Amino acid sequence: xxxxxxxxxxxxxxxxxxxxxxxxxxxxxxxxxxxxxxxxxxxxxxxxxxxxxxxxxxxxxxxxxxxxxxxxxxxxxxxxxxxxxxxxxxxxxxxxxxxxxxxxxxxxxxxxxxxxxxxxxxxxxxxxxxxxxxxxxxxxxxxxxxxxxxxxxxxxxxxxxxxxxxxxxxxxxxxxxxxxxxxxxxxxxxxxxxxxxxxxxxxxxxxxxxxxxxxxxxxxxxxxxxxxxxxxxxxxxxxxxxxxxxxxxxxxxxxxxxxxxxxxxxxxxxxxxxxxxxxxxxxxxxx
Amino acid sequence: xxxxxxxxxxxxxxxxxxxxxxxxxxxxxxxxxxxxxxxxxxxxxxxxxxxxxxxxxxxxxxxxxxxxxxxxxxxxxxxxxxxxxxxxxxxxxxxxxxxxxxxxxxxxxxxxxxxxxxxxxxxxxxxxxxxxxxxxxxxxxxxxxxxxxxxxxxxxxxxxxxxxxxxxxxxxxxxxxxxxxxxxxxxxxxxxxxxxxxxxxxxxxxxxxxxxxxxxxxxxxxxxxxxxxxxxxxxxxxxxxxxxxxxxxxxxxxxxxxxxxxxxxxxxxxxxxxxxxxxxxxxxxxxxxxxxxxxxxxxxxxxxxxxxxxxxxxxxxxxxxxxxxxxxxxxxxxxxxxxxxxxxxxxxxxxx
Numbered sequence: 210x211x212x213x214x215x216x217x218x219x220x221x222x223x224x225x226x227x228x229x230x231x232x233x234x235x236x237x238x239x240x241x242x243x244x245x246x247x248x249x250x251x252x253x254x255x256x257x258x259x260x261x262x263x264x265x266x267x268x269x270x271x272x273x274x275x276x277x278x279x280x281x282x283x284x285x286x287x288x289x290x291x292x293x294x295x296x297x298x299x300x301x302x303x304x305x306x307x308x309x310x311x312x313x314x315x316x317x318x319x320x321x322x323x324x325x326x327x328x329x330x331x332x333x334x335x336x337x338x339x340x341x342x343x344x345x346x347x348x349x350x351x352x353x354x355x356x357x358x359x360x361x362x363x364x365x366x367x368x369x370x371x372x373x374x375x376x377x378x379x380x381x382x383x384x385x386x387x388x389x390x391x392x393x394x395x396x397x398x399x400x401x402x403x404x405x406x407x408x409x410x411x412x413x414x415x416x417x418x419x420x421x422x423x424x425x426x427x428x429x430x431x432x433x434x435x436x437x438x439x440x441x442x443x444x445x446x447x448x449x450x451x452x453x454x455x456x457x458x459x460x461x462x463x464x465x466x467x468x469x470x471x472x473x474x475x476x477x478x479x480x481x482x483x484x485x486x487x488x489x490x491x492x493x494x495x496x
Numbered sequence: 497x498x499x500x501x502x503x504x505x506x507x508x509x510x511x512x513x514x515x516x517x518x519x520x521x522x523x524x525x526x527x528x529x530x531x532x533x534x535x536x537x538x539x540x541x542x543x544x545x546x547x548x549x550x551x552x553x554x555x556x557x558x559x560x561x562x563x564x565x566x567x568x569x570x571x572x573x574x575x576x577x578x579x580x581x582x583x584x585x586x587x588x589x590x591x592x593x594x595x596x597x598x599x600x601x602x603x604x605x606x607x608x609x610x611x612x613x614x615x616x617x618x619x620x621x622x623x624x625x626x627x628x629x630x631x632x633x634x635x636x637x638x639x640x641x642x643x644x645x646x647x648x649x650x651x652x653x654x655x656x657x658x659x660x661x662x663x664x665x666x667x668x669x670x671x672x673x674x675x676x677x678x679x680x681x682x683x684x685x686x687x688x689x690x691x692x693x694x695x696x697x698x699x700x701x702x703x704x705x706x707x708x709x710x711x712x713x714x715x716x717x718x719x720x721x722x723x724x725x726x727x728x729x730x731x732x733x734x735x736x737x738x739x740x741x742x743x744x745x746x747x748x749x750x751x752x753x754x755x756x757x758x759x760x761x762x763x764x765x766x767x768x769x770x771x772x773x774x775x776x777x778x779x780x781x782x783x784x785x786x787x788x789x790x791x792x793x794x795x796x797x798x799x800x801x802x803x804x805x806x807x808x809x810x811x812x813x814x815x816x817x818x819x820x821x822x823x824x825x826x827x828x829x830x831x832x833x834x835x836x837x838x839x840x841x842x843x844x845x846x847x848x
Contacts (some may be wrong), residue, residue: 261697283699291697297690301512313504356695443613 214239214362219269222255224291231417232269239361242384242394242406246401246483250254252417259394261291263488274361285484287315290360294367294397296338296347301339304350305335308357315358328386329353330379345376352380363387366397381407397458401483404454411483413493425483432486436479437464441471448474464469497703505700509682518681519716522673526720530727533659538575544568545621548587548612548630550578556584557664560632565733567625568801579612588617589625616765660811663728664781664803670724671742672803674755675717675749677770679709683757684766702841708756709751717746721806730810738809743804744826751833758840780804801826828832 217262222230223430232251237243247253258264260271262282271278271283298307305322312320326335329349339347352368365384369377384407388394398404404411412422419426435455443449453463453470456479467473549785551558561569568587572578575592581799591610594600600607615623686692686705695705708740716738721742725731733737770777780794780803794800805822808814816823 262697263693279702283701286697287699290695291699293690293693295690297694298690299512300689302508302690310504310508311694311698314501314700316699458649 212239213237214241214274215395216272217256217260217269220259220266220271220459221265221268222252222259222264229415230259230266233414233417233419234269235412235419235422237393237395239393240380240388240391241410242396242405242408243387244411245395245397245413245414246399246404247414251414253414254366256398256414257291257366257395261289262286263363267470273419286357288357288360288484289362289364291364292353292355292366292368294370298345298347298350299338301338303336303338304331304342304353307350308335308354310390311354311461312357317358318380320357325353325356326350329383330376344346345372349376349379352383356383359390360392364394364395364397367399368396369400369403377403379491401487405483413487413490415487420494421433421486422489428483428486429481432481432489434481436451437476438475438479439448439467439476441467442474497701497707498699501700501704502707502711505695505705508651509708509712516682516685518677520671522670522678522716526666526670526724527727530724533662533666539615541586541717545589545617545625546570546623548578548581548588548590549593550573550590550594551597553593553597555593555596555597556636557591557593557629557632557806560635564628565652566628569820570694575610578802582612585614585616587614589613589629591629598636600707603636619745629774653777659728660787661785661787663724663730663810664784664807666724667721668778668803668805669747669783670720671717671745671799672770674720675713676753676777679713679750679753680717680757680760680770681763682709683754684760684763695706702844706754706758706841708836710747710754713750713753714743714746717749718742721745725806725810727843733813734809734815740817741802741805741809744823744830745806746803748765748830748833750796751830751837755833755837755840758837758844785845798829801829838845 213236215235217236218234219232220230221228221232228387232239233252233256245253245256255264259266260273260278262278262285265279276285276286278285293477303326303327304312307320308325309320312322317476323332323335326332329352331346333354334342334346339350342350348368352365355363355365363384366383368380374382381403384394384396396404396408408425410422410424411428413420421432423431434483435457437453440448441451451467453460454465521541523777544567547561548560548570549558550572558571560565570581570587572590574579578587578590578592581587585718590612592612594607594609597607597609599605683692683706687694692705697700716741722731722739756769776797777799779797780800783789783791783794784803784807794804801822805814805819805826808819808822
C-alpha cells in the first residue's frame, strides 16, 4: 500500500476577514507529483505556507511524513525542501556560498555544491555573486537550494513562472529527476500545460476551496469535450473553422458531411485542456 | 537552539556585514566623532608627562612614581643612560636618585638630586612633574605641607571639561549604532529580501536567528565602546569592570535592536522608529552635557543605567560596589527586554 507523504485535513487560514484557505482536505502519496493549480490569490501560497510550517492554520491539521507540522515544524522542515515564488537568495553572496550556508544549516555533510549547481545548469557560475544572475539563473539556484538536504518532499511554488523556455525546461527535467529519486513533489503553478506534463494528479483551487482533484486524464474525461477541429475552404475562398464534438451519436454523420460538402484543408482532433476545465468549473481564468 | 547553527549564521553576518552600510556606519561614525572631538580639544596627540628615573637604590619615590596613572614612568639603569634618554626626548624630566636617598630624606639630611630636563618638553608637563615629585618627597619625609592652598573655581560652567561632557554622547552612539542598529537593520533586511522566510524553513529556529543577529550587535558595540574610551584615554583603572558594564550595555542594546527589527516592516520604518526613540536613548547623555540641568532627570531614562556606571568608572574611579545598584537596574531592564523578545520569538515563529 502506498504511504501518504502529505495529509491535509480541513486546513483553514484567514487574513482578517478574508478567508484565504477554506477547510481544504487532500493527500499526496509518496513519490507523487501533485499539481496545485489556481489563479493568483486563490490560496495556493497560503496552503504551501501552512504545509511547510510557515503559517499556523486557524483550523485543521497538516501531517507530513507522519509528523504533525504545527507541533513539530522543525522536525518536518529538516526533511523538506521549499522553493519560494519570490526570489529570496542572499544577493551579495555567491551561488556556492548560498548553497553551502543552507547545506550547513541542514547539517549536510560532504555537501558538493558544484555537483548540485551542475544539475541545475549553473556550472561555471557558482562563484559569481547572485546579484549578477538573471531571473532564470536565480530561479535555478532557488531550486538547487531546495535540494541541498535531498528532501523527501519538495515544495515548488511557481518554479517556472516568467522563465525563458530553456530555464523552464531545465527545472521541469529536475522535477522529474527528483521524482525518480523518490521525492514527493507539491507543485504550485498556474501553468496548466506544465501541470499536465508533470503531475500525476492536479488539484484546482479557487477562492480558498478545492473545486476538483484528480488525474489530468480523468478530469479531461469528466469535464472536457473531445472535438475535431477542421479548416475548410469557404465559398469566398477564405479558410473557415469547423468544430465537431466527438463521442455523440450524430458525430459520424457530421464527419461524413464535413468531407462530403466541403474542401477540408486541415483536420485535428483536440482534447479538452485543464485550463478550459478550470474555466468551466470556476467561471474564471487562471491569471 | 543550536550553537552550531548560531555560529554559522554569526559567521555569515560577520563575513557579509562589513559591506553593509549600517555596519560601516556603526564603526566609522563613533570613531570619526571621537577623533574630531580629540582634535577640537587638542588632546589627540597630547601624551602624559614622562618621568625618567635612575635609582641607585630601591627608593619609595620610584614606587610612588610607578603607582601613578598620571605620568608615564621609565626606569634607567644608570645616570648616563637617563641623561641620553632625556637628551633624545624619551622623557620630559629625568631624576637621578642616590642609593641613600630614602635614608637621607627620612633623617632630615640634605641630599642632592640631579634632574635633567628635555628642552622640548612642554612647560605644563614640567610643572606637573615638579609639583608631584615635590609632594612625594614631602610625604616620604613625613612632612605636612607648610601652606594650605584654598582653591576657588571660576566660571563654574567649565568645571567639567567639554570632552568629558561629550564623551557619554559618543559612547551612546557606539552602543546605539553597534548594538541596536546593526541587529535591527540586519533583521529588517532579511525581511525585506524575504531571506528570513528561506531561513525559517530550515532547521534553524527564530532563537538561532535572533541570537546570531544579537551577538553581532553585542560584539560590535562592546569593541567600539572600548575603542572610543581607549581613544579618549578614559579606560581608567578598572578595565575589566568597565568591559563588563559595556558588555551588559551592548546586550541591552542588542535586545532592543532585535525587538525593533522584529516589529518594524522596512528600513524606512526602522529609521523613523529610531529617530522617534532618539530622545529616550540619548537623553541621559544630553543631560550630562549640560550640568545646569538637574541630573536626576536622567534617571528616568533606561540608558542612564548604561551611561552612569561608565562615567562613574572612567571619571570617578568607581568600583563594582559603587555602581552595583545601577547595574542591578540594567540587569532588570535586560531581563525585561529578554522576556519581550521571548514573546516575539514565539509570535514570529509563524510570521515572516
